[in-house]
Amino acid sequence: MPVHLTINDKPIQAHEGQTVLEAACAHGIVIPTLCYHKDLSPVGSCRLCIVEVEKLRGQVAACNLPVAEGLVVHTETPALVQSRRTVLSLLLQNYTDAGYASHDGHPTEFEHWVRYYDARLPDGTSPAPRYPVDGDPNPFIWVDLNKCILCTRCVRACEEVQGRFVWGVGERGSYTRIIAGADTRMLEARCESCGACAAYCPTGALDHKLSIRQGEADRKVTTTCTYCGVGCQFDLNVKDGKVIRVTSNPNAPVNGMHLCVKGRYGYDFIHHPDRLTGPRVRRYLLEGGKKVLHEPAWDWVETDWNTALDITARKLAATRDQYGGSSIGVLTSAKCLNEENYLMNKLARQVLGTHNIDHCARL
Amino acid sequence: MTNRKIKFKPVSPQIEALVREHGGQPQAVLKMLVELQTEHGALTREMLDDVARLLELPAARVYGIASFYSMLEVAETAQSFAMSKIRVCDGPVCWLCGGDVTSIGDAIRAGHPERKVERTSCLGLCDRAPAVLVGDEQAGPVLAEKVSAILAGKIGKSIDYSLPRPGEVRVMLAHAGKVDPDSLESALSVGAYQGLQAALKRTPEEVISEVENSNLNGRGGAGFPAGRKWRFVAAATRTPKFVVCNADESEPLIFKDRVLIDTNPHQILEGMVIAAYAVGASSGYIYIRGEYVSQAQRLERAIEQAERSGWLGENIACSGFSFQIHVHRGAGAYICGEETALLESLEGKRGEPRVRPPFPTTSGYRNLPTLVNNVESFSAVPHILQRGAEWYKNLSDNSAGGTKLYILLGHVNWPGLFEAPFGLTLRQIIDGFGGGLRHGSKFHFALCGGAAGTIVDESLLDTPIDYASAGKGISLGAGAFLVCDERVSPVAMLRELMHFFAVESCGKCTPCREGTRRAYELLVRLAESGSRPGDLEELARLASVMQAASFCGLGQSVYLPVTSALRHFKNEFAAKIRS
Numbered sequence: 001m002p003v004h005l006t007i008n009d010k011p012i013q014a015h016e017g018q019t020v021l022e023a024a025c026a027h028g029i030v031i032p033t034l035c036y037h038k039d040l041s042p043v044g045s046c047r048l049c050i051v052e053v054e055k056l057r058g059q060v061a062a063c064n065l066p067v068a069e070g071l072v073v074h075t076e077t078p079a080l081v082q083s084r085r086t087v088l089s090l091l092l093q094n095y096t097d098a099g100y101a102s103h104d105g106h107p108t109e110f111e112h113w114v115r116y117y118d119a120r121l122p123d124g125t126s127p128a129p130r131y132p133v134d135g136d137p138n139p140f141i142w143v144d145l146n147k148c149i150l151c152t153r154c155v156r157a158c159e160e161v162q163g164r165f166v167w168g169v170g171e172r173g174s175y176t177r178i179i180a181g182a183d184t185r186m187l188e189a190r191c192e193s194c195g196a197c198a199a200y201c202p203t204g205a206l207d208h209k210l211s212i213r214q215g216e217a218d219r220k221v222t223t224t225c226t227y228c229g230v231g232c233q234f235d236l237n238v239k240d241g242k243v244i245r246v247t248s249n250p251n252a253p254v255n256g257m258h259l260c261v262k263g264r265y266g267y268d269f270i271h272h273p274d275r276l277t278g279p280r281v282r283r284y285l286l287e288g289g290k291k292v293l294h295e296p297a298w299d300w301v302e303t304d305w306n307t308a309l310d311i312t313a314r315k316l317a318a319t320r321d322q323y324g325g326s327s328i329g330v331l332t333s334a335k336c337l338n339e340e341n342y343l344m345n346k347l348a349r350q351v352l353g354t355h356n357i358d359h360c361a362r363l
Numbered sequence: 364m365t366n367r368k369i370k371f372k373p374v375s376p377q378i379e380a381l382v383r384e385h386g387g388q389p390q391a392v393l394k395m396l397v398e399l400q401t402e403h404g405a406l407t408r409e410m411l412d413d414v415a416r417l418l419e420l421p422a423a424r425v426y427g428i429a430s431f432y433s434m435l436e437v438a439e440t441a442q443s444f445a446m447s448k449i450r451v452c453d454g455p456v457c458w459l460c461g462g463d464v465t466s467i468g469d470a471i472r473a474g475h476p477e478r479k480v481e482r483t484s485c486l487g488l489c490d491r492a493p494a495v496l497v498g499d500e501q502a503g504p505v506l507a508e509k510v511s512a513i514l515a516g517k518i519g520k521s522i523d524y525s526l527p528r529p530g531e532v533r534v535m536l537a538h539a540g541k542v543d544p545d546s547l548e549s550a551l552s553v554g555a556y557q558g559l560q561a562a563l564k565r566t567p568e569e570v571i572s573e574v575e576n577s578n579l580n581g582r583g584g585a586g587f588p589a590g591r592k593w594r595f596v597a598a599a600t601r602t603p604k605f606v607v608c609n610a611d612e613s614e615p616l617i618f619k620d621r622v623l624i625d626t627n628p629h630q631i632l633e634g635m636v637i638a639a640y641a642v643g644a645s646s647g648y649i650y651i652r653g654e655y656v657s658q659a660q661r662l663e664r665a666i667e668q669a670e671r672s673g674w675l676g677e678n679i680a681c682s683g684f685s686f687q688i689h690v691h692r693g694a695g696a697y698i699c700g701e702e703t704a705l706l707e708s709l710e711g712k713r714g715e716p717r718v719r720p721p722f723p724t725t726s727g728y729r730n731l732p733t734l735v736n737n738v739e740s741f742s743a744v745p746h747i748l749q750r751g752a753e754w755y756k757n758l759s760d761n762s763a764g765g766t767k768l769y770i771l772l773g774h775v776n777w778p779g780l781f782e783a784p785f786g787l788t789l790r791q792i793i794d795g796f797g798g799g800l801r802h803g804s805k806f807h808f809a810l811c812g813g814a815a816g817t818i819v820d821e822s823l824l825d826t827p828i829d830y831a832s833a834g835k836g837i838s839l840g841a842g843a844f845l846v847c848d849e850r851v852s853p854v855a856m857l858r859e860l861m862h863f864f865a866v867e868s869c870g871k872c873t874p875c876r877e878g879t880r881r882a883y884e885l886l887v888r889l890a891e892s893g894s895r896p897g898d899l900e901e902l903a904r905l906a907s908v909m910q911a912a913s914f915c916g917l918g919q920s921v922y923l924p925v926t927s928a929l930r931h932f933k934n935e936f937a938a939k940i941r942s
Binding site: 086180 | 408411412415421422423424425426427430431437696713718720865866867868869870871872873874876877878879880881895897901904905908910911912913914919
């Protein structure tokens, strides 16, 4: 059912069930937000997306205001600007930045709105840090609650995106803080280190530990994760030919912002000195000799693909001929494409003549 | 990679038994935590983890609940408490009456180092201020120099409200002191449950119309027409429906619900049953603040008696209508008086308000249609049904019908509680019902409505007060009036109020969480004359943002005392600014 409303004197057609914020977004009208994220259920707590609605009292949060026929909404009146500036200034009074950022040259969402509304601390105030800067020993997620503005996006991301329920809200009033488990360390609260909380954090209070102080990327490369067959997409942030961080790509068709610990943080193999970049075979195979179990004949040596594949084919054929197809087992990998796995199935059953084929994802 | 290995720990058999006792219901988590704390003195993280595992709740959520409610305490180790805690009231009325948390606490610790002392925002014992809670027992008045008497068992007497003051019109308090609140027979002898019998003879629709015609406004403070709310719930199609009685009164100055429970609990139950019949609810809850232990027990006793005699439970008074009432105890949180926060708390969560719409009338407890009314609203209902809407409405010659409980505190000769129609002026309240100001006192200001009320000067002494008078600058709120003489500074009073709001903010939305805290810091500076230029403008700005942009009604009402005090006592505030 179409619903007609007016936002900033512009007639807008929305559909039933949408919020004013969604309707505004769909028509290119920007309403500032902090606790809202389109992937997460709205809570309406930061009070930055407040708007004025004619015939409604006070300033109403657009993120959980359903559209209704004939609503007349104003999103940027002087009173709203004043309220937003005060709200941001209140948040600034609990915010200290120790300078450890993994940021990619762009201001965080919070910094953006602080600058946009020119919010400042009241004269003569200088907030003091209230928490340790690197507050959790999690190997991948950096916790600095001094930058936390209690938007609870991390709590909702952990619950709604990852289904892990690590984060929660503890205490109350101005002592309110984000807690992991029963106020313990993240891993003890059964964290999987997927990094969703850091990906959704609008301030950098939760951040990617491996990327702290790695600087600004010179380019982003959208790619598909090689770890498993789901096919998640993300952006490799590259600086001087080196991957310095992985960021979620909100447009990824399969996974959106969601990634697992391997996809988001398991990229150190790319530049690892032990990484294999070509096929290797035992030296005795190249020399055509007999199997020798000691060095140097047992050493791995790099060779070209044709040689390596020839050797493999020869050995497989010989084994099949001598001992029968079922003496061979094939294990395929989640790192291969579905098509490649299909071809391995063909190879095993039709060429090698074995039903012994399995896949690592079943282990 | 320095993380410790997580070892498997079996759940404590004691906690397993406790959870089993509560049927493994996650809604009962608050109850379980209160019981655990009573046994162990405090809650440890291990206990919270165990409870979370058994209830299949995230540990963070259970910790969030335990750390939210002020009566619960999370500690490193369990403490074996021979003696129960002493909670000292830190509310503005106790402050005005010379109660000082620090000195009372120090005096207790000096004489009784084995006792544990805690501050509490407000105990709802303003008529016994300064008040303390010794274990479960309400005590007061107590001053620092007299704490040993309290600890020796002399807890003081609760105030007797059995004698009406001149000019009172008693309906809800008609039998106060004349019936034994713990005896159903005694209540029946003065006409208890006759309103219910009258209601059961009519259709639910007729009952709602009667309440509508009586002009009964919700007595919690906002004054929403009760009949209209009932109609919304009755019109909701989903079942089961619930009736919830809000007995969380945690706002400083307010203790009327406590008196109603202590004088006539059956009146409240009767009102709830009538409401349930009218809206088609099958079960009800009384959400009572955790500090009202004896009142909760009194209600439980009354429920049991009523059930035994067929006034509650299955097939009430042979009408075929059935309704159960359960008592749910809070654990210390002002915010749970906000109806959606109350429902969250009732579901065993942190008491944070919900987004509205949807309203509780369609989506309340467990997301089902729920009627939430105040103790005082339910108390009025039996009389409306028994004696008719016309009679009730005409008790006041005002747009609001019936009578209201008024609380009068501060520097008057007869502080306390009385029942009267709407439309009284502050002068009538002070001089007529309160016996005038104390000898030697001169009127300076009054805090009207409750802690989240208006601070007025003598210019409003003759304005009739009702739900609409807030527009003229004097609010009725929950009906409390704190009168202060010229020795009390409105700046200091506002600081005490703001301290309460800051400590009791739930922390969900930015304006209330941070704004109350900033305003409090600012008022401390102002009261100590250490303020900076621009502080008054900052205070006014904070108040207006809290009013306009806070998430719930509690945050939105913090501005009332601030802006009214700034309006009437601008000079006193300005004098505090360092030149």
